[in-house]
Amino acid sequence: MKNQPLSTTREATPLDVSIAIPIYNEEESLPELIAAIHNSLQETELRYEILCVDDGSTDRSAQLLKELAEKDPLLRGILLRRNYGQTPAMAAGFDHARGRAIVTLDGDLQNDPADIPMLLNKLDEGYDLVSGWRKNRQDHAVTRLLPSKIANWLIGRITGVKVHDYGCSLKAYRSEIVADMNLYGELHRFLPALAYIEGARITELPVRHHARKYGRSKYGLGRTIRVVLDLLTVFFMRKFLTRPMHVFGVVGVTCMVLGIVLGGYLTFLKWGLGQQIGDRPLLVLVAILILTGVQLFSFGLLGELLMRTYHESQGRPIYRVREICSSNGDRPTRENGEK
Ligand code: UDP
Ligand code: MG
DSSP states (O other): OOOOOOOSSOTTSOEEEEEEEEESSOTTTHHHHHHHHHHHHHTTTOOEEEEEEEOSOSSSHHHHHHHHHHHOTTEEEEEOSSOOOHHHHHHHHHHHOOEEEEEEOOTTSOBOGGGHHHHHHHHHTTOSEEEEEETTOOSOIIIIIHHHHHHHHHHHHHHSOOOSOTTOOOEEEEHHHHHHOOOOTTGGGGHHHHHHHTTOOEEEEEEOBOOOOSSOOSOOTTHHHHHHHHHHHHHHHHHHTTOTHHHHHHHHHHHHHHHHHHHHHHHIIIIISOOOOTTOHHHHHHHHHHHHHHHHHHHHHHHHHHHHHHHHHTTOOSSOOOOOOOTTOOOOSSBTTBO
């Protein structure tokens, strides 16, 4: 990241950093938040922009954002048509960001903008993602801290990315890694895991955390089950995205082989020894095993077809290039799927 003086007139040149913030009913925090971000970044002389994504707020947030953006050339407001949720709001921020680095944080002042330069410095050390770690988290112990501790442990175990605090929105990304991540549902909680799937170098830094000053949290305990389901999706994607047959096929073929062997045994009993097999539970098991086996195997084949469509229709290669080194400046015609 270059240390160039801050300028508002060079809009066409790449920015050093975009700050992307989802906003849902945060009218009280907004002015304070923008001021704090300016405060923290003006000292660094980085060229930056602030992107506030209004996620269909029902209070005056959108109106306020419009007014602020009119006066502030470094602030852009992106007003979504309705309330989509935090993940789509963050995705909108990512899509509109022009900086070579992107920093996300919450719109409720729980994250401290003063930590942004520290995260960016860490990013400069050669990381693709620096995740904030709310070491001293100011939230309710039973309804927030405990579930979050369990979730972080579980996510770390299953995804293989050991980060203490997945839930912390304050994170810094290199824009290339963001361009490669597709966000769906409520996957914003798994961003480090998604980045890891794309081959990112990830680290974390302790950051400050404040209790909510205004408004209230948009989430309750209801998110637990959704987190677990999302976790399964991410786990599957990490392990089998490019080879679904290896999961469905293995189970399917195992079921089929078991079914056929047991079926052969029953056939032998019936035809070889002349026994009655019509009332044996084993017969039911054989039927279930063979049917399930065939179905799982077909799932695997369908998965392979879908996976191919997914990668080929989007021009997404099944690998990611970090860097191309060459002395004569040769560049391939297609790099990282760009055509
Ligand atoms: N948010 C959003 N859309 C929603 C819910 C939340 O854009 O539907 C934003 C919200 O304005 C805040 C961030 O996502 O900036 C995190 O929300 P919140 O502070 O309620 O979550 P918590 O910190 O309690 O986990
Ligand atoms: Mg919050």
